Amino acid sequence: MSAISCTDLCKYYQQGDAVIKGLDHVSLEVDQGSFICLSGPSGSGKTTLLNCIGGLDSLDSGEISIDGERVDLLGKAALADLRLYHIGFVFQAYNLIPVLSAKENVEFVMQVQGVAAPEREKRALRILQEVGLAGMEDRRPAELSGGQQQRVAVARAIVSQPKLVLADEPTANLDSQSMEKLMAHFRELNHKHKVTFLIATHDQRVMAWADRHIRMEDGRVISDKLQTSS
Amino acid sequence: MANPLKAMSVLAWRNLWRNYRRTLIMLLAITLGVWAMIFMTALLRGMVDDMVKQGIKSLPGHVQIHASAYLDDPSITHSMAAPGGLLLEALNGEQVVAWSSRLKVPAMISSEYDNRGVSLLGVDPEGEQALGFNLEDITQGRFLSGVDDRGIVIGRKLMRQLGTRLGKRVVLMSQDPDNAIADGGFRVVGVFKAEMENREESIVFVGREVIQTMLGVGTDISEIAVIGQQYQSPEMLTEKIRSVLPAELEALSWLQLDPYLATMMRVMNGFVLVWMVVIFLALSFGLVNTLMMAIFERVREIGLMRALGMRPSAIVYQILVESLMLLVLGLLAGNVLAIVSIFPLKGGIDVSVVSQGMEMMGASSVLYPVLLWPDLVLANVVVIVLGIITSLLPAWRAARFRPVEALSRT
Numbered sequence: 001m002s003a004i005s006c007t008d009l010c011k012y013y014q015q016g017d018a019v020i021k022g023l024d025h026v027s028l029e030v031d032q033g034s035f036i037c038l039s040g041p042s043g044s045g046k047t048t049l050l051n052c053i054g055g056l057d058s059l060d061s062g063e064i065s066i067d068g069e070r071v072d073l074l075g076k077a078a079l080a081d082l083r084l085y086h087i088g089f090v091f092q093a094y095n096l097i098p099v100l101s102a103k104e105n106v107e108f109v110m111q112v113q114g115v116a117a118p119e120r121e122k123r124a125l126r127i128l129q130e131v132g133l134a135g136m137e138d139r140r141p142a143e144l145s146g147g148q149q150q151r152v153a154v155a156r157a158i159v160s161q162p163k164l165v166l167a168d169e170p171t172a173n174l175d176s177q178s179m180e181k182l183m184a185h186f187r188e189l190n191h192k193h194k195v196t197f198l199i200a201t202h203d204q205r206v207m208a209w210a211d212r213h214i215r216m217e218d219g220r221v222i223s224d225k226l227q228t229s230s
Numbered sequence: 231m232a233n234p235l236k237a238m239s240v241l242a243w244r245n246l247w248r249n250y251r252r253t254l255i256m257l258l259a260i261t262l263g264v265w266a267m268i269f270m271t272a273l274l275r276g277m278v279d280d281m282v283k284q285g286i287k288s289l290p291g292h293v294q295i296h297a298s299a300y301l302d303d304p305s306i307t308h309s310m311a312a313p314g315g316l317l318l319e320a321l322n323g324e325q326v327v328a329w330s331s332r333l334k335v336p337a338m339i340s341s342e343y344d345n346r347g348v349s350l351l352g353v354d355p356e357g358e359q360a361l362g363f364n365l366e367d368i369t370q371g372r373f374l375s376g377v378d379d380r381g382i383v384i385g386r387k388l389m390r391q392l393g394t395r396l397g398k399r400v401v402l403m404s405q406d407p408d409n410a411i412a413d414g415g416f417r418v419v420g421v422f423k424a425e426m427e428n429r430e431e432s433i434v435f436v437g438r439e440v441i442q443t444m445l446g447v448g449t450d451i452s453e454i455a456v457i458g459q460q461y462q463s464p465e466m467l468t469e470k471i472r473s474v475l476p477a478e479l480e481a482l483s484w485l486q487l488d489p490y491l492a493t494m495m496r497v498m499n500g501f502v503l504v505w506m507v508v509i510f511l512a513l514s515f516g517l518v519n520t521l522m523m524a525i526f527e528r529v530r531e532i533g534l535m536r537a538l539g540m541r542p543s544a545i546v547y548q549i550l551v552e553s554l555m556l557l558v559l560g561l562l563a564g565n566v567l568a569i570v571s572i573f574p575l576k577g578g579i580d581v582s583v584v585s586q587g588m589e590m591m592g593a594s595s596v597l598y599p600v601l602l603w604p605d606l607v608l609a610n611v612v613v614i615v616l617g618i619i620t621s622l623l624p625a626w627r628a629a630r631f632r633p634v635e636a637l638s639r640t
Contacts, residue, residue, distance in 0.1 A: 056537055057634040077541050084539020091637065095534045099244035109538050111237035156538075 002065075003164065003196045004030035004053060009062035011048055011219070022048040024219035026062070032163070033194035035187065037201060037210035045219040046200035047092075050166045053198065054087050055079035066164065084113060088157030090167035095153060096141040102128060102152045103137035106159050113160060127155040130185060132178075146173040154182055158189055165189075167199045171206055183209045238544060242552035245524065256520045257560050260613070263513040264564025265571070267506045267609040272572050272599035273579075274505075278498045279600050282461065285491040286484050288429055290361045291329075291455030292464040293471055295481045300452060306335050306407050309450040316474040325458055325467050330357025331451040333441050337404040339384070339434060343393035348434050350402060352441030352451075355379070361455050370396045371420035379437035381419030385430025389421050396421060402436070406445045414444045425595065462495075502605060506612045513613075514620040521553055521624035532628050533636020542629035549628050553621035554614070561610050568606075572599050 006029075011022035023045050030036060038046045051057035053064055055071050064071040066086065074082060083089070096105045106124040115123075128137055131151040141149050150173050157165055165186070171179040183206060189195045199206060207213055215223040246253050286292065295317075300308040312331060313321055321329045333352035338345055355374040359365065365373055373383055382400060384392075394400055396418050403413040416436060424430045442449060458467040464483040471481040485492035525532070532545060578596040 051634050054537070056637070057632075077543070080536065080539050080541040082539075083537060087539075089537055091534075091537075095530070095537075095637065097241070097531055097534065099241065099248060104240075108237060112538070112540055112544070 002029045003032040003034065003067060004028065004198070005063075005065040006049075006053065007063045009049070009052060009064065010060045011045075011052060011057065012060055021045070021219035023052065023059070023062075026216075026219070026221055028214070028221065028224075030196060030198065032196055033190065034212060035190045035197045035199075035210050036212045036214060037199050037207045038214050038216060039201060039207055040216035040222075043218075044216040046216055047168050048219070049216070050168050050198060050200055054089060054166050055082055084109065085160075086163050088160070088162040088165040090150075090154050090157045090165065090170040092169035092172050096149055096156075098141050101138045101140055102133060102144065102148075105141070105152055106155045109156060110160050115160070123159055124155075127159045128152070131155045132181060147175060147178050150174055151178065151182065154185075158185075158195070161189075161193055162195065164196045164198070167197065169201055169203075170199060171201065171203055176205070179203070179205060235547070238548040239551050242548050242555060245528070246552055246555055249524070249527075252520060252523065253556065256516055256556060257563065259513060259516050260557060260560025261563040261567060263509050264561055264609060264613060265567045267509050267612070268565065268568035268601070268606060269571055269599075271502050271505065271605045271609070272568075272601045273597060274498065274502065275600040275602060275605065276598045278494055280598065282491050282495055284425055285488050286461055287362045288426070289455070289484055289487055291484065292458045292461050293456040293468050293481055293483050294487060295454040295456070295471065295475065295479055296452065298478055298480045301482075301487075304334065304336065304452070306405060306445055306447060306452075309333070309407075309447055309452050310479060312449045312451055313454060317471070317476075320471055320474045321454070321456065323470070325470060326456055327459060328357070328360030328457040329454060330354050330361050331438070331454045332358075333438055333445070333447070333450070334452040335404050335441075335445065337402050337434075339388070339392065340401045340403070341392035341394040341398065344391060346388060346391055346431070348388070348432055350404060350441065351433060351435050352438035353377075353435055354438055355435075358435070361457060367422045367424065368420050369423050371418070373420050373422075374435055374437050377437045377439040379419070380416065380440055381437075382416035383420035383422055383435040384418055385433060386421055386423050387427055387430035388432075388434070389418070391431060394418060402434070402444075404445065407447060412445050414440075502608065503612070506609055507616070510612055510616045514616065517553065517556070517617060517620055518624060520556070521549065521621055522627070524552070525549065525624050525628045529631060529636045529639045532631050533633045533639070536631065536633040537637060545629040546622075546625040549625035550618060550621055553617060553625075557613055557617040561613055565606065565610070569601070572601050575599050 007027050009023045009026040013020040013022055026045070026049060038049065040046055048057065052059055053066070053071070055074065059072050062072070066082065071079070071082065097108065100108060103124050106128060107120045110120045110123065125137060128134060131154060133148060133151055133155070136144065136148065141152070144152065150170065154170060157167070171182060174182060186197055187209060190197055199210065201207060210227065212224070212226050214221055297308045297310045330353065335350050337348055337350035339348050353374070354377050368383070369386060374381060382402070389395065392400065399415050399417050401413055401415050403411060406412040422430070456467065456471065458464055461484065464485065468481050468483040475481055535545065536542070576598070578598045580595070581597050582595040
């Protein structure tokens, strides 16, 4: 059984008289433990696809299943639970909660999950150390650089070890060194814990880390190739 | 679930202070609103309480016993025998704090200069004091010394109207049971003041036996006034007395004797609630506006929380907690301010500049604020309950944001 199964996904947006094709009959099978890179120009449908898989956006037609469960049929609360327990999101804009410190931002998902405080703190500190933010745990987002904020966002996405990580331009604000570190960390999680990664990016260096490279254009998959990762 | 709730509570508290100026302004508004609710209610309670007490004092008594026809025609023909037997036993029972029998008839009082119609009260001075007559209200001379005192005690205003003074003689004229004129001369032995001026001009006190003799009614009386344990609920005492009354007599509580006062007391509770709700309605616009602004400033964050797996119900909870924190802080400050501002006024507020208006309502010229715990609790409950209900709208709006749209907001 596929980790993610997308069948004939369609998502259209009305913009004045024009209809924009966000997703145009996209079908996709993703195995558990895949490390996939989605690429394509802006407006090609990468973010829309990630949003629909994560249940953040609804489809006009088509079916999405995660571990055999139909995501497109779930209600709001069930979708929230799916995201809470099974999916980690990394957004292009870091999207941290400004009133919480780096550690509290990382702990947030676990706190909502109901993880006990000592365990939460231990995991948050460890992951922050792994992403190179040791000593910055108590800083609020406004006191961190763009790259540091992105690393906090990444730490938050992976700290509770979700089965699936959906990352939308996760390295857009990182320097080369940080990008390499982050991708290495993603890869480690992927290898060690069989976490499935679906990463939308424009960055050739990120694409080089992937086992499979899907290219999109105008809401359609125009190529889907396996490759040897770096 | 303790952890998620704590997480949301922490978030709510910190979000509250993101725009501290706005929060402080809203807190000030809630504080003043709560203060106004409690303080004005205490003043109103004090006024109504005073009106009721003054009313009971002028009746007087919590319960009165008369001949059945007396209230329709309060003449000497509708007098009754002095209490005895079971009635006397009941009047001396535990539920009764004090009682006194009086002879009360309409009369004409004349001085050498003028005359006036008054209520002539033949009283037992000791019993009258037990019913509430305060010897400190005697401004000149003395009160009656006994039921056989041949002096008369009149009010200050009546003294001025009659152009008489302490030590002078006045003539009282009334009708005896045979409708013949009965009169007598009395020396003014005392002058009293009253909170309400109309008492000073409409009542005169004379020894009961002296009037009984003047009117030729033996030991008959017009009414028995009874003071019970508490004025607010005289029904039980009334029933107890009724149970031992002969058929030709009736016992009525002050609620029945003065329906206006009774209505005032009953309406007061409803009025307090309406008053509090009206103040809250004014407040609620500010509260909703504050919460709406706070929500629309962080649409993106709310979208993020939804994206991270927070249920819509949790978003509602977070906004409600934020509102609750604001309300509780405002309530604390408002309660403290109200108590601190009412406490120094316990000695009374002099409203003598509007004494005539107050008198028209049956209240005295000194207003004593009455802070009742149930009123304090009611103000807090109104603010919390209506505050939460009012906050449901912004909370519902926040919970309805679609994550993908909220996240795309800049």
